[in-house]
Amino acid sequence: MAEKEKKLISTKSRLVEFNEQIKLSLNNGIKFTETLDILMNTQDKVELIDAAMSLMGYQLDTSYLTFPQKYSAADYCLxxxxxxxxxxxxxxxxxxxxxxxxxxxxxxxxxxxxxxxxxxxxxxxxxxxxxxxxxxxxxxxxxxxxxxxxxxxxxxxxxxxxxxxxxxxxxxxxxxxxxxxxxxxxxxxxxxxxxxxxxDSGNPARYELAEDMLKRDVIDELFVLASENELMVEAGANNSAVLKLANSEITIYDQKQMGENDNEKWVIAVMDTTQEISWFDILLNEPFIRNWYLNNISELSIKSDPLIFK
Amino acid sequence: MMKDNQFSLSDHDEATNNIEFALSKKVEYLNQLREAIKQQDDRLVYQLINQSRYAQLLLKKRSVSEMAVQEELVVKDYPQIQQYLSLKLISYLRDAYPFFYFEEMTVGKFKIHFGNWWDRKEFGYLDVLNVEFKFDEEELAKLAKSFELESTNKRVNTDKINQISTQNKERQELVDSQDERDAEKDKIREEMKRNSQEKGRPWDAGRIREERRVLKERLTKLTEMDEEANSAYQDIKSSETDVLSLAKEDTLIGYERQSVIGVFGDFEKFTKHNNELYSNYLSHLISQKGQVTE
Structure with missing residues (x-):
């Protein structure tokens, strides 16, 4: 008798527990849809990024309720x-x-x-x-x-x-x-x-070469190519090379010799009056500089954040 | 008695006069030079420090005034005098030779850089005291040559570059023909095998031997070509560096030539102006002074 009653109670509590979990899971789902609503519709920028972060880490499925149709964290980010x-x-x-x-x-x-x-x-x-x-x-x-x-x-x-x-x-x-x-x-x-x-098209931007040193040969090559294109690589201060284009000026120099760094570190700088031209724009629009850069990419490649891109 | 045995001494008064006269000449010279410098009269300074050069080149005369002997008094001061004279001289040269850049190496000593372009050449020195360029002979000769080649549409290193390009083409062909050579070597080895197995009659022995010799020779030749092909890639790479430095020199000389043409018209006029720099400059100083006093 006691045995049977016990069984009945435990069955009931299991049902209650199941029901509770379904409710929690459904609520979890509701909360998810509300957050997705925010991500899709809000006009508030803070709400927007909070919703995105929340959805990117969202545990939508539970052991009681799984959704066969889903989007991924990558989708929410996009x-x-x-x-x-x-x-x-x-x-x-x-x-x-x-x-x-x-x-x-x-x-x-x-x-x-x-x-x-x-x-x-x-x-x-x-x-x-x-x-x-x-x-x-x-x-x-x-x-x-x-x-x-x-x-x-x-x-x-x-x-x-x-x-x-x-x-x-x-x-x-x-x-x-x-x-x-x-x-x-x-x-x-x-x-x-x-x-x-x-x-970065700002004038203070310095495009750091991944290699600290730069062989003079590489600049010599640009010098010859520029001359073939009716342009001149000029000798700038402190061993720098300066190339003036129609709307911008490129300087290649060693930050140590320029007094900007304790160690040898070659960088490229692009200056223009409106600060709208980046190194990328130069590569895009000046074929001979692009060819020179790509031909010497092992020497000239621009450094990216080393903690992220190895 | 003893007195009579003494040598007679020269007249002391005369000696006094002589040295006084000599010193006063020196003082006069130094005063004049000092005054010239004070007045910033560079023309006079040039005249005083080298009278014969001044007479010869500017006045077209051989005569030298007595003051010339005093010039050696200031030899030790040359560095400072050069430094003093360099200001006006270099400002004149910057107008007359806008493509020359003067770098002061030590007090009063100036190195000439040709141009404002990348890796411009050091073209020699400026002799401030004599108002004279001491050009690097080798570089000057290259510049002269580029003018000579003007009519042929060639640059100084065009022939060398073409020669390397031809050589590289041959090297490339050598690399590209490796498969053909391998096939030919196989064929020769076949033939050698056949040759060694050939049992000719006694009178054929000479022919067989000769055949073998020819085959061996051809094989050796092909193996040599293989070796060349092996190093060809490296040779092509290193000759690309040579071509770059030759092309760079051509570019440098091209800019130098354009600069000379832009200012002087041709190489002869450039050379003439260089050779007459002293008189050109001093005439310039004289004409400037005229303008000031007028």
């Missing part, structure tokens, strides 16, 4: 990207559901014929913005650590080497501007730490 652009009335990229990949991708007018983009999440809540065709990471984004880092070698390989063969410079410039705008919004709206790297 959605955040798009919404932030929306809030600034900047609609450069189109969010598109890729049927074969069952995931969201970015399609960029002018680029979509050759490539599309999506995020790849790493194990420390960071996300790499990946060009699908090459698998190269154009930048690294971490919403929690409030940072974004441009990857110079991927930008060079994908935008300069690969796209320029198939696309016109204007479409590539469009993509460049989108990346710059996104990083700028992150900085202005949320105080992100931003490294635009070779996309």
């Amino acid at each position: 959605l955040f990207f798009n919404r932030l652009m929306d809030l600034h009335d900047n609609e450069t990229a189109i969010l598109h559901f890729s049927e074969p990949r069952k995931a969201l991708v970015h399609e960029i007018p002018g680029i979509n014929a050759v490539d599309s983009f999506s995020f790849k999440i790493d194990d420390s809540d960071g996300a790499y913005y990946v060009a699908q065709e090459s698998g190269a990471s154009l930048f690294y984004l971490n919403l929690r650590k409030r940072m974004i880092r441009i990857n110079s070698s991927a930008i060079t390989n994908v935008l300069i080497v690969s796209y320029l063969e198939k696309l016109d410079a204007k479409a590539i410039k469009h993509l460049e501007m989108m990346l710059i705008d996104f990083a700028t919004y992150l900085k202005e709206d949320y105080g992100f730490s931003v490294d635009l790297n070779l996309l």
